[in-house]
Amino acid sequence: MKILFAASEALPFAASGGLADVLGSLPAAIAERGCECRVVLPMYRSIKPEVRNKMTYLGDVTVDVSWRKQYCGVYTIGQGSVTYYLIDNPYYFMRDGMYGFYDDCERFVFFSRAVLEILPLIGWKPDIIHCNDWQTAMIPVFYQILYKYHREYENIKTVYTIHNIQYQGVYGKEVVTELMGLPAYHTNLLEFDGCVNLMKGAIETADIISTVSPTYAKEILDPWYSYGMDRALVRRKDGITGILNGIDVSLYDPATDPVIAKNYTADSLAGKKKCREALLNEMGLPVDDKPVIGIVTRLVAHKGIQLIQRVFHEMLELGCKFVILGSGEKLFEDFFREMEEQNPAQVKTNIGFLPELSRKIYAGADFFLMPSQNEPCGLAQMVAMRYGTIPIVRETGGLKDSVIYADCKGGNGFTFKNFDAMDMLDAVRKGTEMFANKRKWNALVKRAMHSDYSWAVSAGVYIEMYEKLINTTE
Numbered sequence: 510m511k512i513l514f515a516a517s518e519a520l521p522f523a524a525s526g527g528l529a530d531v532l533g534s535l536p537a538a539i540a541e542r543g544c545e546c547r548v549v550l551p552m553y554r555s556i557k558p559e560v561r562n563k564m565t566y567l568g569d570v571t572v573d574v575s576w577r578k579q580y581c582g583v584y585t586i587g588q589g590s591v592t593y594y595l596i597d598n599p600y601y602f603m604r605d606g607m608y609g610f611y612d613d614c615e616r617f618v619f620f621s622r623a624v625l626e627i628l629p630l631i632g633w634k635p636d637i638i639h640c641n642d643w644q645t646a647m648i649p650v651f652y653q654i655l656y657k658y659h660r661e662y663e664n665i666k667t668v669y670t671i672h673n674i675q676y677q678g679v680y681g682k683e684v685v686t687e688l689m690g691l692p693a694y695h696t697n698l699l700e701f702d703g704c705v706n707l708m709k710g711a712i713e714t715a716d717i718i719s720t721v722s723p724t725y726a727k728e729i730l731d732p733w734y735s736y737g738m739d740r741a742l743v744r745r746k747d748g749i750t751g752i753l754n755g756i757d758v759s760l761y762d763p764a765t766d767p768v769i770a771k772n773y774t775a776d777s778l779a780g781k782k783k784c785r786e787a788l789l790n791e792m793g794l795p796v797d798d799k800p801v802i803g804i805v806t807r808l809v810a811h812k813g814i815q816l817i818q819r820v821f822h823e824m825l826e827l828g829c830k831f832v833i834l835g836s837g838e839k840l841f842e843d844f845f846r847e848m849e850e851q852n853p854a855q856v857k858t859n860i861g862f863l864p865e866l867s868r869k870i871y872a873g874a875d876f877f878l879m880p881s882q883n884e885p886c887g888l889a890q891m892v893a894m895r896y897g898t899i900p901i902v903r904e905t906g907g908l909k910d911s912v913i914y915a916d917c918k919g920g921n922g923f924t925f926k927n928f929d930a931m932d933m934l935d936a937v938r939k940g941t942e943m944f945a946n947k948r949k950w951n952a953l954v955k956r957a958m959h960s961d962y963s964w965a966v967s968a969g970v971y972i973e974m975y976e977k978l979i980n981t982t983e
Contacts, residue, residue, distance in 0.1 A: 510543075510544045510545070510636050510637070510972075510975060510976070510979065511544070511545045511546075511547075511633070511634070511635045511636045511637070512536070512539065512544055512545070512546050512547070512635060512636065512637045512638075512639055512975065513546075513547050513548075513549060513624075513633075513635035513637070513638045513639065514532055514535075514536050514546065514547070514548045514549070514639045514641070515548075515549050515550075515621075515624045515638060515639065515640050515641065515645045515648055516528060516529075516532045516548065516549075516550055516640075516641040516642070516644070516645060517550065517551065517607065517608075517617065517620070517641075517642065517644035517645065518532065518550060518607060519532030519533050519548055519550050519593070520532070520533025520534075521533060521560075521588070522550060522553075522556050522560065522593065522595070523550065523551075523553045523555055523556060523607060525607055525608070527672065527754070527886070527888055528641060528642060528672050530754075530756075530757070530888060531641075531672070531721070531754055532548055532550070532641065533757075534755065534756075534757045534964045535754075535755075535964055535967065535968065535971070536548055536591045537588075537589055537590060537591050537964075538755070538963075538964035538965055538967070538968035539968045539971060539972060540589075540590040540591055541590065541965070541968070542968055542969065542972055544972065544975075546590070546591050546592075547591065547592040547593070547594065547633065547635070548591060548592075548593045548594070549593070549594040549595075549596065549624050549627070550593070550594075550595060550596070551595065551596050551598075551601070551602045551607075551616075551620055552582070552584060552595040552596055552597040552598075552602055553602050553603075553604075553607055554602065554603045554604060554605065555606075555607070556595070560586070561584075563586055564584040564585060564586045564595065565584065565585050565586065566582065566583075566584055567583040567584065567585055567594075567630060567631060568582075568583060568630050569581055569582045569583065569597075570583070570623075570626050570627060570630055571626075572619055572622050572623045572626050573622065573690055574615060574618060574619050574622065574688055574690070575686065575687055575688050575689060575690035576690070579598060579600075579601075579619055580597075580598055581596060581597070581598055581619075581623045581626065581627065582596070582597030582598070583595075583596065583597070583627050583630055583631065584597060585631075594627065594631065596620055596623045596624075596627070598619065598623075601615075601616040601619055601620070602616070614678065614680045614684055614688060614707075615684075615688050617643075617644040617645070617647070617678070617707075618647055618684070618688045618689055620644065620645070621644075621645055621646070621647035621648045621650075621651060622647070622651055624638070624645070624648055625648065625651055625652060625655075625656050625662070628661070628662070629661055634661065634662075634665070635665060636664075636665065636666065636975075636979055637665070637666045637667070637668055637975055637978065637979070638652070638665060638666075638667050638668070639667075639668045639670065640667060640668065640669045640670070640711060640715065641669075641670050641672060642670070642671070642672050642673070642676065642708075643676055643677055643678030643707045643708045643711075644678070645669075645711075646669065646678060646707040646708050646710055646711035647689070647707055647710060647711075648667065648711075649667040649669055649710075649711050649714040649715040649716075650689075650691075650698060650699070650710040650711065650713075650714050651689075652665065652667055652714070653714040654691060654695055666716045666717075666978050666979060667714070667715045667716050667717075668715060668716065668717045668718075668719060668974070668975075668978070669711040669712070669715035669717070669718055669719070670718075670719045670720065670721065671708070671718065671719070671720045671721075671729065671885075672720075672721055672885060672886075673885050674708070674729050674734070674735055674736055674738055674885075675736050677706050677707065677708040677709070677736065677738065678706065678707030678708055679701075679704050679705070679706050679707075680704060680705050680707075681704060681705065682696060682700065682703075682704065682705050684705050685699060685705060698710050698713045698714060699713075701737075701738075701741065702737065706738075708738065709738070709741050712738070712741050712742060712745060713741070716978055716981075717748060717750060717974065717978055718742070718745055718748060718749045718750070719749070719750040719751065719752060719974065720749065720750070720751045720752075720885065721751070721752065721753070721754045721885045721886035721907060722751050722752075722753045722754070722885060722886045722906050722907035722909075722910045722911075723751035723752070723753065723910055724751065724905070724906050724907065724909045724910050725751055725884075725885045725886065725906040725907060726749045726750065726751025727751070728883070728905070728906060729742055729749075730742055730743055730746055730749075734883055750974055752967055752970045752971060752974070753886060753907055753910050753911065753962070753966075753967060754886040754888060754907065754967060755891070755962050755963050755964035755965070755966060755967040755968075756888055756891045756892055756895065756962055756963065756964070757964065758895065758962075758963045758964075761871075761892050761895050761896070762895070763780070763781070763784075763872055763895065763896050763897065763958075766868060766872070768865045768868040768869065769784050769787075769868060769869060769872040769873075770783050770784045770786075770787035770788075770869075770872075770873075771783035771784060771787075773897075774958075775897065775954075775955045775958035775959055776955075778897065778951065778954065778955075781872065781873075781896075781897050781954075784869070784872040784873040785801065785873045785874075785875070786873075787869070787873060788801070788832060788869050788870065788872070788873025788874065789801065789830075789873070791869070792832050792857035793853075793857060794830050794832070794854065794855070794857055795830075795854055799828040799829065799830055800827075800828065800829050800830070800875045800876060800940070800941050800944045801829075801830050801831075801832065801873065801874045801875045801876070802824070802829050802830065802831050802832075802874060802875070802876045802877075802878050802901075802937075803831075803832050803833075803834075803870040803871065803873070803874030803876065803877050803878070803893070803898060804817070804831065804832070804833045804834070804835065804877075804878050804879075805834045805835060805867045805870055805871070805877075805889055806834075806835045806879065806889070807835055807836070807837045808835045808836060808837030808838055808841035808842055808845070809837040809838055809841070810838070810882070811881065811882045811883055812837075812879075812880075812881050812882070813879075813880030813881045813882050813903060813928070813933075814837075814838075814841045814844075815930075816880045816928070816929070816930040816933050817878065817880065817930075817933075818841070818844055819930035820930045820931065820933065820934040821844075821848060823934055824934065824937055825852060825855055825856075827937065827938060827941050828941070829855070829876075829937070829941065830854075830855045830856070831848075831855065831856045831857070832857050832859075832870050832873075832874060833845050833856070833857065833858045833859060834859045834861075834862065834863065834866055834867055834870060835859075835860070835861075835862065836860050836861050836862060842860050845858040845860075846858050846860070871892055871893055871895075871896040871898055872896045872897075872898070874893075874898045875898065875899065875944060876898065876899050876900070876901055876923075876937075876940055876944075877889065877890065877893035877898045877899065877900045877901070878900075878901050878937070879900055879901070879902045879903075879908065880901070880902065880903045880925075880928075880933050881902070881903055881905060881906075881908060882903075882905070882928055883905055883906060884902075884903075884905050884906040884907055884908050885906050885907060886906060886907030887902075887906065887907045887908050887911070890902055890907075890908055890911055890912055890922070891911055891960075891962040893957075894911075894912075894921055894922070894957040894958065894960050894962070895958065895960075895962075896958075897954045897955075897957055897958045898957075899915075899921070899922050899923065899940065899953060899954065899957055900912050900921075900922040900923070900957075901922065901923045901924075901925075901933070901936050901937055901940055902922065902923075902924055902925075903924070903925055903926070903928060903933070904924050904925065904926045908924075909924070911960075911962060912924055915939075915940075915943060915953055919956065919960075920953065920956065921953070921956050921957040921960050922957065923936045923937075923939060923940045924936065
């Protein structure tokens with residue numbers, strides 16, 4: 510089985526968020542199970558010269574962007590068992606940054622069309638093209654309208670994964686003729702609420718719609734979570750598949766992580782105690798037996814920071830210490846700075862993102878607080894458990910699918926259902942009560958560390974989905 514993944518970012522080439530983590534790990538995990546996996550993404554300026562120098566130039570094609578004809582160079586490089594193709598067009602991609610430009614629609618319409626145009630050049634026909642988020646949403650649309658009945662493109666299936674339904678690619682109707690070059694009578698595939706919505710086009714035309722967790726697959730049918738897209742998704746609700754993302758367990762491994770103070774395993778937790786002491790010393794906080802809560806996140810409203818604000822003093826009264834790492838809205842940054850100033854023996858705030866410090870927090874904290882309003886999947890809670898740090902999360906999206914309440918069979922964390930500060934406080938309080946019982950606490954830490962959220966598990970589910978799709982006749 511041959512799968513081509515199309516995405517706007519992928520590690521180790523270009524990254525701005527969780528999508529890059531997925532595309533850097535999932536194809537390799539699927540390839541390990543006997544599939545042939547390849548990935549295509551744009552050639553951004555941010556790709557390091559030493560990486561560019563290792564690429565092989567395959568040739569170039571011309572890509573139609575409505576009435577324009579644009580150059581498309583194709584470079585390739587191998588990463589383990591996965592082949593990567595990078596689409597070169599200096600006008601569209603040699604910029605400082607990946608997104609946020611006035612012509613993003615044109616840039617990714619070009620990219621989507623290029624993914625299909627390069628197939629004859631690379632001499633490789635996939636069984637499935639797996640598209641990700643709005644930047645590649647036009648691939649199934651173009652395939653259905655322009656490519657499906659050409660001999661060299663016959664019988665390709667398309668999968669479209671929604672990683673975050675908030676970002677849909679919404680533009681004016683004029684882009685259908687001005688950028689896409691599609692006949693006006695196809696506008697209905699893309700039209701939504703008086704605009705052109707690229708995600709809606711993929712929902713209409715892809716063979717399968719998937720999301721990054723089973724719970725999120727249900728939530729996006731609810732207007733509360735869907736940002737309006739539930740009206741398009743409800744017609745395909747029986748065909749939406751939710752598969753929980755995984756994490757790279759070799760990258761996030763407390764037994765080998767070179768950044769943390771001392772390595773450890775679930776069967777030998779002495780090193781975690783050393784990591785805890787090292788974190789507190791580095792943060793200038795007292796080393797004692799009071800619970801340490803780590804927060805590594807973007808400081809924005811949908812991450813539930815306002816819940817933390819509302820009961821922060823109550824959590825301090827429970828004796829909790831906080832190590833915070835993140836950046837975002839000034840309102841929240843200023844709040845945590847103020848809390849540190851007022852409570853220097855209990856709070857340390859680090860504004861920004863420091864990858865090494867995030868590892869130290871995962872290893873050194875006792876709890877990891879993640880009270881998101883919505884979370885399609887979330888990886889941080891899985892990483893925290895990998896390091897034996899107990900997550901406290903709201904039951905939404907992938908948080909609900911990955912964290913089981915401590916008192917239940919296989920329990921590995923603490924959860925609360927409602928987006929309510931007092932419910933969150935109650936979960937923190939119950940966590941601190943168990944923390945005081947070292948026998949129960951150590952058993953919980955070991956269960957968390959033994960939780961398997963590797964990509965190997967997710968890869969098996971993806972392969973089942975692919976096989977079912979390939980064996981489905983129209």
